[in-house]
Amino acid sequence: MTKYDETWVAAEEAKRKWMAENSLYRADDEHASCGVGLVVSIDGKASRKVVDNGIGALRAVWHRGAVDADGKTGD
DSSP states (O other): OOSOOHHHHHHHHHHHHHHHHHSSOOGGGGGGOOOOOOOOOTTOOOOHHHHHHHHHHHHHTGGGOOBOTTSSOBO
């Protein structure tokens, strides 16, 4: 996300509050996960920038251990 969206933030805060009060999920446990990357083109059009950003996201998680055949990208 590159734009600040107040509606999204308010909805996310409400969801997190509900989860904290009604489920086994605890935000404090999030440190154990290395994360997830999602790269998309909002307009649905193919773009080299999406590919480049995806490769950049994979490079950010090199510590996961998987390396592609080119020896440069991760899983």
